[in-house]
Amino acid sequence: MAGMKKNHLLLLIYAVLIVLMGVTSIYSSTYQKEGLFWQSVYQRQIIWAVAGLALFFIVAFSNYRNLWDWTYFLYAAAVFFLLLVAVIGATRLGAQRWLRFAWFNFQPSEFAKLIVVIFLSRYFSKKEAANTSWLPVGSGLAGSVILPFIFVAIPALFIIEQPDLGSGMMIFLFFIAMLFLTNVKLKYILSFLIVAALPVPFLWHILRDYQKERLMVFLNPNIDPLGAGYTVIQSKIAIGSGGLLGKGWLAGTQSQLHFLPESHTDFIFATFIEQWGFAGGLVLLFLYYQLIRRGFIIAANTNDYFGKSLAFGISVMLGIQVFINIAMNMGLAPVVGLPLPLMSYGGSSMVVTFISLGILVSIDRRRAI
Amino acid sequence: MIRIRIVNYIIAAMFLSLSLWLFNFNVLQGRELRAQSDKNCVRLLPRWGARGAIYDRAGNLLAGNSLSYDVMVMPQGEGSRNEAIAAIAMALEKDQAKLNKAYRNNFIGPSLPVLVVSGISREQAIALEELKNDIPSIIVQSRPVRAYPYGSLACHLTGYLNQIDRWRLTKLEDYGYKTKDIVGFGGIEEKYDYYLRPDEGGLSFEVDHKGKFVRVLGFKPPTNGKDVQLTLDLKVQKIVEAALTDKKGAVVVMDPSTGEIRAMASFPNFEPGLFNKNVEPSVAGLINNPDALLVNRAISFAYPPGSVFKAVVATAALETGKIDPSSEFVCPGAAFIGKQKFECSSVHGAQNLTQALAHSCNIFFYKSGLMLGGQNIHDWAVKFGLSRLNEIDLPYETGGFIPSPRWRKVNKFKNWFNGDTANMSIGQGDCLTTPLQVTRMMAVFANRGYLVKPYVVQAIDGGDISAYQKKIISLGLKESTLYQLREGLREAVSTPKGTANALSGLPVAVAGKTGTAQAPPGRSHAWFCGFFPFDEPKYVICVFLERGGSGAMAVSVAKQIIAAMCAEGIV
Numbered sequence: 001m002a003g004m005k006k007n008h009l010l011l012l013i014y015a016v017l018i019v020l021m022g023v024t025s026i027y028s029s030t031y032q033k034e035g036l037f038w039q040s041v042y043q044r045q046i047i048w049a050v051a052g053l054a055l056f057f058i059v060a061f062s063n064y065r066n067l068w069d070w071t072y073f074l075y076a077a078a079v080f081f082l083l084l085v086a087v088i089g090a091t092r093l094g095a096q097r098w099l100r101f102a103w104f105n106f107q108p109s110e111f112a113k114l115i116v117v118i119f120l121s122r123y124f125s126k127k128e129a130a131n132t133s134w135l136p137v138g139s140g141l142a143g144s145v146i147l148p149f150i151f152v153a154i155p156a157l158f159i160i161e162q163p164d165l166g167s168g169m170m171i172f173l174f175f176i177a178m179l180f181l182t183n184v185k186l187k188y189i190l191s192f193l194i195v196a197a198l199p200v201p202f203l204w205h206i207l208r209d210y211q212k213e214r215l216m217v218f219l220n221p222n223i224d225p226l227g228a229g230y231t232v233i234q235s236k237i238a239i240g241s242g243g244l245l246g247k248g249w250l251a252g253t254q255s256q257l258h259f260l261p262e263s264h265t266d267f268i269f270a271t272f273i274e275q276w277g278f279a280g281g282l283v284l285l286f287l288y289y290q291l292i293r294r295g296f297i298i299a300a301n302t303n304d305y306f307g308k309s310l311a312f313g314i315s316v317m318l319g320i321q322v323f324i325n326i327a328m329n330m331g332l333a334p335v336v337g338l339p340l341p342l343m344s345y346g347g348s349s350m351v352v353t354f355i356s357l358g359i360l361v362s363i364d365r366r367r368a369i
Numbered sequence: 370m371i372r373i374r375i376v377n378y379i380i381a382a383m384f385l386s387l388s389l390w391l392f393n394f395n396v397l398q399g400r401e402l403r404a405q406s407d408k409n410c411v412r413l414l415p416r417w418g419a420r421g422a423i424y425d426r427a428g429n430l431l432a433g434n435s436l437s438y439d440v441m442v443m444p445q446g447e448g449s450r451n452e453a454i455a456a457i458a459m460a461l462e463k464d465q466a467k468l469n470k471a472y473r474n475n476f477i478g479p480s481l482p483v484l485v486v487s488g489i490s491r492e493q494a495i496a497l498e499e500l501k502n503d504i505p506s507i508i509v510q511s512r513p514v515r516a517y518p519y520g521s522l523a524c525h526l527t528g529y530l531n532q533i534d535r536w537r538l539t540k541l542e543d544y545g546y547k548t549k550d551i552v553g554f555g556g557i558e559e560k561y562d563y564y565l566r567p568d569e570g571g572l573s574f575e576v577d578h579k580g581k582f583v584r585v586l587g588f589k590p591p592t593n594g595k596d597v598q599l600t601l602d603l604k605v606q607k608i609v610e611a612a613l614t615d616k617k618g619a620v621v622v623m624d625p626s627t628g629e630i631r632a633m634a635s636f637p638n639f640e641p642g643l644f645n646k647n648v649e650p651s652v653a654g655l656i657n658n659p660d661a662l663l664v665n666r667a668i669s670f671a672y673p674p675g676s677v678f679k680a681v682v683a684t685a686a687l688e689t690g691k692i693d694p695s696s697e698f699v700c701p702g703a704a705f706i707g708k709q710k711f712e713c714s715s716v717h718g719a720q721n722l723t724q725a726l727a728h729s730c731n732i733f734f735y736k737s738g739l740m741l742g743g744q745n746i747h748d749w750a751v752k753f754g755l756s757r758l759n760e761i762d763l764p765y766e767t768g769g770f771i772p773s774p775r776w777r778k779v780n781k782f783k784n785w786f787n788g789d790t791a792n793m794s795i796g797q798g799d800c801l802t803t804p805l806q807v808t809r810m811m812a813v814f815a816n817r818g819y820l821v822k823p824y825v826v827q828a829i830d831g832g833d834i835s836a837y838q839k840k841i842i843s844l845g846l847k848e849s850t851l852y853q854l855r856e857g858l859r860e861a862v863s864t865p866k867g868t869a870n871a872l873s874g875l876p877v878a879v880a881g882k883t884g885t886a887q888a889p890p891g892r893s894h895a896w897f898c899g900f901f902p903f904d905e906p907k908y909v910i911c912v913f914l915e916r917g918g919s920g921a922m923a924v925s926v927a928k929q930i931i932a933a934m935c936a937e938g939i940v
Contacts, residue, residue, distance in 0.1 A: 032583075181372055237409065240394040240402025253410040257577035274406075278395035282388060289384045296377055316376070323383045330390050 007294065008060070008361045014291045015056075015342055015357055019049045019350075021284060022343035025272045029255040029263040041264060041345060048347040052354030059358030063366065067359070068306055071122045075151070078115040081108035082158035089162075097162050107348035109159045109167045114352050116152055116171055117178075117313035123148050124182040125305035144184045145192045149175070165211055166336025170320055172196075177316040182309055214334050231267065232331045234260045238270040239330060246277030264345045266337055269329040285326075291357075292319045298364045307363040314356045410575050411586065412443055413480050418567030419513040421594030423527055423557055425603040426629075426827065432527050432558075435516035437645070438494035441482035442472060443506040445580035453506045457485060460496055477549060482508050484549075488645070505581040513567075514645045521638045523606050525665035526599070526630075526763070526825065528556025529641035554644075555663060557825065559764045561597050564829050568592040595830035600629035608933040609634045612926050618895075618914035619666035619804045620930065625812035625900055625909045627839060628821035630761070633805075635666040666915065668761060671769035671801035675886030676729045676868075676920065677896045678750070678796025680854060681810065683722055685749035686737040687850040694853050697721050700732040706791045711735055726857025727867040729883060729920075731795050738794025743785050746793055747773035752844060753810040754820055755802055761823045762838070769806055772799040797887060807898045808911040811881070814854050815900035815909050818846045858882055859903055869897060869924050876935045878903035881910075881927070883920030892916040897923035901931060907940065 027042040067074075085099055085108055098105040152175045160168035179189050204212070238254035241247070250256070252274035255263040263271045273281045295315030302308045318341055325340040327333035339346050341353040394402065423432040440461070442453045454472060458465040468485050475484045489497075497509045515530050533541070533550045544563070546552065552566070553559040570591030575583040602622075609620045609632040622632035639655050639662040655662055664670060686692045700717035703710055713731040717724070725733035738746060750756060756771035772793065774785035792798035802810075805823060812821055822840035827833065858880035861867040868883040881899015888894055895917035900906040910930065912923040934940050 177376065181376060183372065234409075236394065237402050237405045239391070240398050241406035242395055243399040243403060244396060253575065254406055257410050257575065257583055259409050259578045273391070273395065278391055278399075281391045281395065285384055285388055285391070289381075292380055293377075296373070296380070300373055312373075312376075315380075319380050319383065323387065326387050327390075330387075330394060332390060 005364075007298075008364065011291065011294050011357060011361065012056070014287050014294075015354070016049075016053075018284070018287050018291070018342040019052075021272060022268060022340075022345075023049070024249065025255075025268050025275070025343065026264045026345050028250050028252060028275060029260075029268070029271045031250075032256050033258075044347070045345050045350070048350040049354075051347070052350045055351060056354040056358040056361075059355050060361035060365065062362060064307060064310065064359050064362040065304075065366075067118050067310070068122055071119055074115045075119050075155075078108065078112040078155055079158070081106075082112060082155055084108070086158060086161060097164055105347075107346070109162065109164055110346075110348035110352045112155045112159060113167065113171060113317060114314075114356055116155060117174065117317055118310065119151060120148060120175065120178050121306055121310040121313055123151070124178065124309050141188050141191070145179065145188050149192070163208055163211065164337060165207075166324070166338040169336070170317075170324070170338065173320050174313060174316045177320070178309065178313055181312045181316070214336070231261050231335060235267050235270040235329050236331050238263075238267075238274040242274045242277040242280075244278050246273070246275045246280055249275050251275065266325065266335075266339060266344060267329055268343045268345070269326050269340055272343070273329075288318075288322045292322070295360050298360050302363055304363075304366075307366070311360055311363050314360055318353070318356065408480060410577070410583075411480055411573060412482070412576050412580075413571055413573050414482060414508065414510070415569055415571040416510075416591045417512055417569060418591035418593040420515060420530075420551075420567050421561075421565035421596045421830075423565075424596065424598045425601045425606070426599060427603065428598070429603040430518055431523055431599070431601070431603070432641075433516050433518065434513040436511050437488045437514040438491065439484055439510050439512050440486040440489060440494075440497055441484050441508040441510060443482045443508060443576070443580050444476070444480075445506045445576075449504070449506050449580060453504050454485065456500050456504055457497065457507065460500060461486060461489065461493055475549065482510075487512075488514075505576070515642070517640075517642050519603075519607075520642070521640045522603075522610060523601060523634070524556075524638050524641045525635045525663075525667070526556050526601065526633050527641065528553050528558035528560075528764075529639075529644045529663075530554065530558060531644045555665065555765065556763060557597060557599070560762055561826060561829070565594040565597060567594040597826055597830075598828040599825050600624070600631065600827045600835075601633070601825065602631045602939070604937055604939055605632040605934060606634065608632075608930055608937070610636075610638075612929040612933070616914055616917065616926070617660065617666075618912070618917055618923075620913070620926070621667050621804050621808040621909075621911045622930075623808050623812060623821075623823055623909045625815035625821065625906050626819075627835070628809075628812070628823045628841070629827065629835075630823055630825045631908060633665075633667050633825070635664070637662050639663060665763070665765070666913070667804045668759070668763055668766045669803070670915075671767050671803050671806075672894050672913065672915070673798075673800050673886040673888055674755075674796040674802040674807055675884030675894065675896055676731075676795055677807050677811075677882050677884035677898050678800060678802075679726060679729065679734050679794070680814065680858065680882055681750050681753050681755070682734050682738050682741065682746055682794050683726060683857065684753075684846065684850055684854055685741055685746055687722070687853060688749075688846060689741060689745065691740040692722065692737050694722055694849065696737075698725070698730075698733045698736045700730050702732075704732050704735055706735060706739070706787050709788050711788075711791055722853055723857040723860055726854070726882065727860035727864050729861070729868045734794040735791040738790050739787055741790075741794075743772070743774045743790040743793055746790070747771050747776075750800075752820075753813060755806050755810060759803075759805055759809055759823050760840075761805060762825055766805075767803060769803050770799060770801040796884060804911045804913040807896065807913075808909050811898040811900060811911065812909045813844060813846075814851065814858060814880075815906035817851050817855075818844050820844055855880060855903075858899065862899070868920060869899065869927075871921065871924050872899070872928050872931065875901075875928065875931050877901045877931065877940050879927075879931060883924055885918075885920045888916070892918050895920050895923035897927045899927065902940065908934075 023042050023045050026045050030038045030041045098107050156168045156171040238260050254260045254274050255271035292315050299308050299311035321341050324333050325338050339349045419434040454468045458468050471485050472483050494509050501507050530551050531554050533552045553562040570589040572588050573586045605622050613634050613636045619635045623630050637660050697719045699719050702716035703712045717728050717730045720730045720733045750771040758766050758768045777783050777785050820842045824838040827835045862869045862872045862879050869881050872879045879899050879901040880903050884896030886894040895914040898911040900909045912927045914923050
């Protein structure tokens with residue numbers, strides 16, 4: 001591919017391999033379900049992947065610095081769409097997360113995550129191309145923590161209100177990670193963390209009943225084996241029963257006989273492991289690790305501070321999502337409804353992830369210029 | 370930059386920990402979680418073959434199979450169970466609480482269906498089968514169950530079927546028996562359970578989270594049990610049971626030359642089919658009945674033999690040379706032995722051996738018994754198969770008991786007196802025998818000197834096993850002894866004063882001995898044991914009436930049986 005270096009090709013190959021694993025897993029977990037919709041789920045995922053790939057190339061071959069100019073517009077659009085979701089969004093599984101379009105449902109919170117990363121990157125890097133450095137070197141607590149926090153909190157609170165606690169908390173998580181990576185003084189970060197931790201006991205009362213239940217069940221899934229704990233228990237069984245080499249493709253009983261709910265979306269990891277076992281799991285973890293590492297290498301090699309922090313942000317965002325989703329599949333994190341990037345069924349997540357990867361490539365292509 | 374390196378390490382550590390957890394789940398806990406996954410989706414549906422049938426010697430069916438429909442519920446979470454049971458209760462108009470109780474009682478494991486109602490009609494089965502679409506955990510299955518074309522006929526011989534009890538289970542666990550298995554209780558069903566028992570087959574299949582069938586994983590066809598053919602003659606058995614109806618006692622009819630049992634009945638009897646239906650009150654009634662309905666009186670209870678035992682004493686006296694055929698004792702109607710007065714049934718006057726047997730003269734046997742001594746009598750009784758098991762192929766046989774001076778001394782530290790010998794000589798005292806033992810003893814005189822082992826099963830699965838069953842031992846009796854005994858037994862029927870003279874009018878020549886065994890408190894036990902036709906005996910018959918009065922009562926039952934056999938042309 002013209003204009004693409006070996007590094008970029010590898011990144012693409014890792015991503016496409018993960019997508020293929022995802023599509024086969026989606027196929028295996030849905031092909032036995034009745035109805036035209038279920039039969040075509042894997043095809044839709046392929047379409048989304050193709051769309052994602054197209055966007056990947058478009059973004060990769062355009063200049064990421066355009067995003068600098070678009071930042072405020074994007075931010076405003078994100079907040080607008082989140083507001084729209086809150087007002088007219090489609091309710092599914094008890095949560096109002098989607099905007100219904102002509103032929104697909106659009107999940108603005110997925111885009112909001114990326115836009116928050118772009119916004120923070122712009123905020124923390126100086127404007128002039130000649131004088132590139134991190135913003136916070138000279139700024140105080142207010143400039144380096146409080147102000148960006150307010151900008152992050154607005155979309156994050158909308159998302160939590162949907163309610164999507166997982167995505168909302170994730171935004172705060174990579175906010176903290178970006179503070180750390182952009183050399184904000186440690187004492188600022190620590191004092192922010194302490195202040196943020198203070199209202200946690202009161203947060204319990206704000207949480208919805210199902211969120212409280214999920215947290216309780218996370219601590220001990222067996223208190224409600226047929227209710228909220230059911231998914232975690234079935235997911236653990238699905239993962240463990242895969243053994244060393246798995247039950248084989250299309251031979252996973254947990255996922256295909258519908259013992260495992262959400263086996264094609266949030267719990268696709270368990271579906272995959274049941275069929276491919278520990279060996280398959282190691283391969284998948286390796287691919288994700290390589291993908292994220294590549295992002296960090298790009299960040300480390302970029303001199304442009306906007307690009308640098310953007311690459312960090314994207315890598316951290318991917319890393320946190322992958323980690324929390326897999327930990328959730330293994331019962332190590334509460335069930336929060338986060339998709340596994342590139343694997344879980346879902347167009348918004350797929351497209352956003354490919355755009356993010358495209359931005360990474362674009363950054364890498366331009367750092368030499 | 371140090372912070373980048375830290376984040377790099379954190380990311381690496383995150384993925385390493387995920388790998389380690391994956392190792393923990395898939396490798397360390399893999400086996401356990403795999404088992405849980407199988408438990409989730411694998412269900413077993415046992416299929417039973419038909420139990421082997423039981424035929425009489427002519428091939429008439431005594432115990433066969435018919436189809437019964439069972440309703441079972443596949444365990445699949447409490448909610449779905451309640452739903453299923455509620456639907457069944459509605460369809461069958463049964464009490465839901467009762468079904469729930471049945472479910473709890475019959476639950477075996479999470480992968481096996483639980484029997485809720487058994488023996489529903491075909492129409493009900495079809496109705497429930499339609500429910501299956503909505504509630505996949507309901508299973509309707511047909512199952513062969515025991516059917517008895519002749520009802521209670523030969524019930525003690527065939528035995529009955531019931532769910533295995535704890536005692537049998539501990540005994541049979543190593544042979545592959547499981548809880549809730551249906552096994553034979555008593556009779557052929559128990560003794561030959563190993564052969565009759567069908568081999569469990571079954572279907573293992575996958576279900577989804579709603580318990581809905583997905584696909585078959587494996588199927589092992591069940592194998593039917595092996596058929597068993599008895600030596601029993603259905604016609605004789607029917608005649609015997611007709612004669613015993615409303616009486617209490619037992620009748621054994623045996624072929625004296627082989628030991629083949631032609632008929633064996635014990636009354637009061639029971640309906641073995643009741644156990645299939647598992648109607649609790651009626652089954653409890655069978656088990657708790659004070660008349661011991663389930664006990665085979667022909668082999669499992671021992672009674673004093675009374676005068677029937679005199680045949681043994683006579684043989685012993687002749688064989689040991691204590692008396693000879695011309696020896697006579699005068700019967701004055703009573704005799705003093707020590708200080709005790711022993712009475713005879715009447716004043717017989719001078720009696721030789723044949724007369725004494727024919728008239729059942731007690732005095733004659735007191736005297737010959739005293740000449741023999743208690744130990745001798747005991748030893749001869751044992752030779753005739755008394756006081757030990759017949760080793761018939763039926764369970765729960767008792768060996769009876771014949772006392773002896775040696776036994777008394779060793780076990781009771783008591784002396785043996787002449788009075789004991791006298792009592793023993795007429796089959797009283799502590800003597801206890803089963804009707805089958807008496808039959809076997811009488812067969813020695815019928816077949817001229819051979820002790821045969823009685824048996825009931827002649828063929829299993831079409832293969833003749835009578836060669837293994839037959840055990841014929843010569844007692845080495847003298848020709849003259851046998852002649853005298855046979856004459857005496859014949860005269861009991863043929864002479865006008867013979868105790869069994871009532872049988873003289875029959876178209877066949879019968880020989881035999883009556884017995885009136887006193888068993889205070891209460892009426893005497895009535896015995897008759899004989900054989901016919903006299904010259905070439907084909908049958909030995911023993912009629913025993915528990916508390917039936919005098920031997921004449923038994924003779925009248927015997928007469929009814931032999932007359933009917935003659936009328937049927939069996940003799």
